[in-house]
Amino acid sequence: MTDGGPDPLDPLDLRIESRNQRRSAGRLWQLLRRSTRLVWAAGRLLFVGLLVVQVVAALVLAGQVLVVEAFLTAVLDLGPGEGVPQGLVLATLALAGLMAAAALLDSVRGSMSRYLGESVARRTYQDVLDAATGVSLRYFESAAFYDRLQRVEGSATTRPFQVTQALLGIVGGLTATVGVGAVLVGIHPALLPLLLLGGLPMILTNRRESRLEFGFTVDQTPHQRQRFYLGYLLTARDEAKEVRAFDLGPPLRARFDTLYGRYLADLARHLRRRMALSTAGNLGAAVVLTGTLLVLVWLIGEGSVSVAEAGAAIVAIRMLQSQVQALLRGMQSIFEAGLFLQDVDQFLELGAAAHGEEAGAPAPESFAEIVVDDVHFGYPGSTSEALRGVDVRIRRGQVVALVGENGSGKTTLAKILAGLYDPTSGAVRWDGRDTREYSRVSVRERVAVIFQDFVRYAFTARENISVGRHTVEPDDGRVAEAAGRAGAAGFLESLPKGYDTILSRLFKGGRDLSGGQWQRVAIARAFYRDAQLMILDEPTAALDPRAESALYESLRAVLAGRTAVFISHRFSSVRSADVIYVLDQGRVVEAGSHEELMAREGRYAELFRLQAAAYLEDPGVAQPR
Structure with missing residues (x-):
């Protein structure tokens, strides 16, 4: 991410990309492979077990069709007063057993798929967390990054489960379609192709539904983050005292309600569009099903299909229709989840890229000198630089202070010294070597930084x-x-x-x-x-004057020869520093010891006297000792 350049996380780009994705057999195969690898890595034994359950459940469905045909044949052959033949009893017991087996397998499948789905979600969310903690700190200056982070957090916990369910549904649907379809072909070859045609309308509408869902989620992410933030303000412990002190509950609640109302209105429009597409697809499928049943009636009238076969065919058609719809729903879920998981993958690529950007040789355990050489730095999206040509020299064992008014660049410089940011230009050198040549992790391991x-x-x-x-x-x-x-x-x-x-x-x-x-x-x-270098940003801001004085008096002793850089607004606290750097609007305007800076009568002396005047009755006293 560079200043002034295009934002790689632009939601508009995501929507355009989703519309440009072709729903082809090749893309389906690619998504299936990705989904299978994901599920396999999360729990291979459980995945295999679920596949077995799905296949067995599909065979049970096919067996039910065959048993229904045998049952109807036995019933139609039954004459008055002949008693109940053994074949009818066996067919009845077989049908009851298969129905019980189907219910049991469905229960087992539900429990196993739920656990596997959670395992997949855990694995994906772990990857997201690794990427979020691995990317450069500069990404956290971008609102678009926060939008994507929240979106992929939700996708990582819900979409993998959707993929798992869809993938298993596709396997079960294919197996059942083959098994029940074979039985249906045995009754009459014309019935199966007619029934499969019923899936075409749904195929045409499912793609549009998937794109609508992804686009809706992308559009809603910024508003959802605002709503979550308001909810946090209304419920967080640390914010509770101020919310009550200023009676902010009603206005914050009103803003929350307004945002939620807009979301519900947008959701209603979105669902109406999806419902219209779904209705069109299902009506098309219903028309084809009606035609198939009319063909079946015609075949009965022609004598091509017996009454028992017709009964079995009706059961098979009903089963097959539900399996074809399950198969198509699974494909739709894969496509829809594919858009979200691609969003996750692109986020994970940020982490991988950051790992490469921050790679390098291990930083040395210690240093003799750190030099900040003409460092410039600008935050992403900002039109001005926070640091503009900063030069600082820090020798081992020194206590160095950074002072200046708010917004002068002190904390930004501390972050660069700590290895949290890389300079936009210029360099930070340890004993003459640019720290960007080192692994940033190893640089940060040599530094202890405590921010305000x-x-x-x-x-x-x-x-x-x-x-x-x-x-x-x-x-x-x-x-x-x-x-x-x-x-x-x-x-x-x-x-x-x-x-x-x-x-x-x-x-x-x-x-x-x-x-x-x-x-x-x-x-x-x-x-x-x-660590060899300690960076303390306002380390005494919450201490009382006595504790603050004690800390600074003991600072050199507790550092035990280590190097320290500390930032303070209290000029009385920095008098004992070896070197004081005065920053103003991103530049070092003065440097030296307290005595040297006071003698120059420059910026430091001016600010020091302003603070001293607030504590002394006689504002003319220039240098209190």
Whole structure:
């Protein structure tokens, strides 16, 4: 995804692509192969078992037609007072047994297909989650990406089950069609081709229905995301206090109702169009069926078909019609699901492409110097650059501060240093080597970054800290050490279950922490990572002045020689940094120590005095010590 270029996730392109897809035998074969591989990978033994059940169920249907013919023949041959012949009893028992077997097989098939469908959904959703966590962070700046992500999340959990059911339905429909069709041909060869013609109208309408469904889903995705977001605001725990403080429930609910009303209106129009197509297809099939039955009546009148054979033929026609319709429904489901699964496949390709883009040699375990060389960066869809020719030099063991007003580019620069973004132009070099030559995963493994909006996981305290280095088993000693260095050990150990306490009231036995306590847990997470470079974005924003002062006074000691880059709006906090970089509108406008920058009487000195004036009675005091 590049700035100013076409959006590869454009919904219009998806709709055009779906309309251009030809419904050919080759495409059906391609979709069947893809579906079979998907189902086979999810549960091959269960898949084989279901195929066996489908074949047996189809043979049972064919057997029922034969038994019905034998039953009717025995009944018609029965004379008054002759008693019940053995053949009629056997035919009756056989018919009852086959009907019971059909019901049992249908029950077994339902349970097995449900479990297999869930297994397929799980496998597909795992792939979607891997792709979503593997793509570059820049994709999350695109609304179209969010639309596709939500759409494929739904497709990954529902469409594979649809594919599974359709694929098994096709196998069962084909087997039953062959078996019952053979019996019908044995009664009279003209009946089968006439009946199969009844499927043609449905074939013609099913394709249009599939395209309508896919287009409707694509069109509705942005509105559905807005509706889900409003539902989240109305029910989420963290948002609940503000919703009540400002009495936002009624207006948010009204917006939710409006969006839902529009959706229902659109859905009604969509369903009317699908119903019209379905009605046309079924009426066409009914006309052909009527013609087939009239032919059967004519054959009876001509003496070509006996009464018993006619009865069996009617049963066979009814069975065969349902199997042909099931076969066509399965094909329609495959085609329809194929559009959605192709959408999923294209999303997964983003993850595969991202993996290739971020591949490279392992990054070195440590560095002597990091150089940010003329770095430019613009967010996707933005007309201006967030960074415009930034130059920064960071030596091992230094504490470097980034300061500046909101929107100056500090956090963006931190993300680039952390390997979360690649520069649009320019480079970040470790000991002279461009970090884009390294695997980005390995670069990120050498960095511990805690942003101001860090995640508060509803996990245990131990897990909240140990996620800082999830690739190894949690080490209780390291967890306690990291908590101690961050000043979090005291309040975590006093929790009901200590480090095993869940840090959220969302789950039973959980406890809440204050904002400042959570900030210390986040800092402990960074310490636990034990990385050579630590990036702290507003690490003391939620701390009181005493705690903030204590943290910065101990920063060099707890870093133990590691390199740190921290961002702060509080200029009093950065005075002890080795180098302070002042950013303004995406550029570095000043750099130096606190004393050097104050002596220059530039941007830093101006901002420092503005903050100092807010705390001092005498605003003329320039450099409080």
